[in-house]
Amino acid sequence: MGIKKLFGLALTGAMLSGAMAFGFAVQPAGAQERSIKVWFGRENFIPDDRFETFNAEYPDIKVDFEVIRLEDVNAQLILAMRSGNAPDIVQIHSRDVEQLAINKVVKDFTAGIEEFKTRFPETYGQLAPLTWEGASDSKGNLYGAALFAQSIYLTYRTDWLAEVGIEPPLKTTDRVLEAARKIAALDGDRLGFSLIGCCHSTVWELPLFLSMGGQVVDGVPQIDSEAGIEWISFYQTLLNDGSAHADTPSWDSGQMRAAFIGERAGMMNEGEHIYVEVHKQMPYGDGKWAFEALPTRPGQTEPQVQSGFAFPFIVTSANEDEEAALLVIEYLARPAFAKQVAIRYQPTTNAAVAEDPEYLAAKPWAGDIVPIASNLISLPTHPTRVIQIYDVLKELRSAMVANPGADPAGIAAEFQTKLNDAAGI
């Protein structure tokens, strides 16, 4: 093809695109009078029928939905607000609810949820308390519903533990460290514990801190404490003992998970949604792996805390049709749809799903998780400085795994100062 022909074709393409952009190819307006826009944090959160049932039930409401990554959603939401393209409902991290509420990006939907309770008592009654905790601020105002939430559990290879003569449950960090050390000593190819070293927020590490008796005061983790120092020391010891991979400082969540799923690591701290992938590789029924609550410190006097974090659907201040927002939230909360997401991805806060035979067949470990997850508390968060605090915690994680020889008390003191600065204390 000659260059002139190529440019001719390109020019024709440009003219056609211009025509399209001018509106010659614009679709006719829909017959529906009401419309609502939803942003999902992942494709996996979208119901299988893509709102077909909803449209059949409420033909006057048109639902548009997009996927905006949870990692980008705050910035995108603010830009969309500014441009008048904001969604009515947005899925975010629960830690960001209060900050967005303070900035009036999201709407106080307490009255809407009250109406939910009255109009749809059956669905409402199925929802666990975390549904509302994960979608509210510290004053108790509700902004939507956290229909999906997860926690981090100590996950391990039971067959490998048996090989090294350790019987689960492990319960305390010293036993975890001992098990990791022994597994790593079995042969050169096996890792005792698989860890994240970079790239993500510290939602893997903070739950362990809380489980080990760590305190969060006014949204600021108190790491310069006995619990904090032992928490730092736990990660350092895994590296010092050779239980974790030497490249851990550069490992992201994918590498950590793949090490366990690929049968190279004996343990990891991980959320239940990843068990779907583990199960594909090692069927749960074979008894090769299991999980338990995160460990405590040896001799810990504080109660073990199992914390979770949610991905709530929040009503934004751009919403002008509260009833439509309520109907969409109720629709997503129904067991039939919540179950689809729970089977393929994140667990739901709709308790009815936990007893569903199809769900239990797809996730055979689900029944074993219930006793651990029944008392989940929402991961504490700072109302306005959560991003800054999480940035410091990310830096702290790098410091823990990159400097296993450093004094943990020194690291704790240094980063407590940084955390306090980040919180404006």
Added chain:
Amino acid sequence: MVSRAERAPHPMRESGMFTAGLRHRVGRFLLIGIPLAILVIWTTLPILWAVLSSLKESLEIYESNTLLPANPNLDGYRTVLAMRGFDSWLFNSFLVTVVATIVPLVLSIFAAYGFARYAFRFRHILLLLYLVPRIIPRVSLIVPLNSLMSDLGLINTYWVLFITYTASAIPLSTWILVGFFAAIPKEIEESATMDGANMWHRLRRVILPIAWPGVVTAAVLCIREAWNEFAFVLALINETSMRTLPYQLYMLKDSMGVQDYAVYNAFTVLTVLPLLVVYLLLERRVVESIVSGAVK
């Protein structure tokens, strides 16, 4: 008549020539061959890695450090091609690239001709100002651009991409073309003027054919810019159907699941492939034009 002794090269001289030739060849290999080989490996290895990784099984990339897939398969490509909306993203990328190449190129040809051929006040400062949008980090333009485009009601439209991509490509292509146009001797144009050619004819019949390698070079860079652009599309588009391929590639990154690098790399390869084809096609034209110009 030349004696045999006179005709035969002196053994010492022959040995010296051989040594010099060898030294020349070794020198050429060290100075050109090795850097060239490093450059080729440097540029092709990431592409090769992406292609081979796209043929691996989903967890294989984490488990093995070998370049070659253990059981090569096309599952990654099947997954990508079966993605809901892949055809839209491909079309969007193609559309904005075509527009953001043709429009800036046409405008830049006129602008560059003006800058190269006409002496007017503040010409150099104006040319320098052309570079300002490219000097400012793209990220810092996002908020004001988003604000401006929101006011114009252009968010989530093709127009917002046409305008921003075109505006971003014009300085680049203008600067390239100014250099090419300025290098053409004025006498050639003057001869054309003597033959009765007006400005339009001079530009079309004289300047452009001579500066064609420059035009193609500018076109290649405009295509590359538009096809790979990410920051603007991320900030100005949030509807799935309006996304371009680089945006969707970014969307595949999943920190909450196990990253399927086979799919990720298959998407990368499919994103790069059209650009690679166009680039190779036009690159050949550039070389041909340069060579033919040199012979003339």
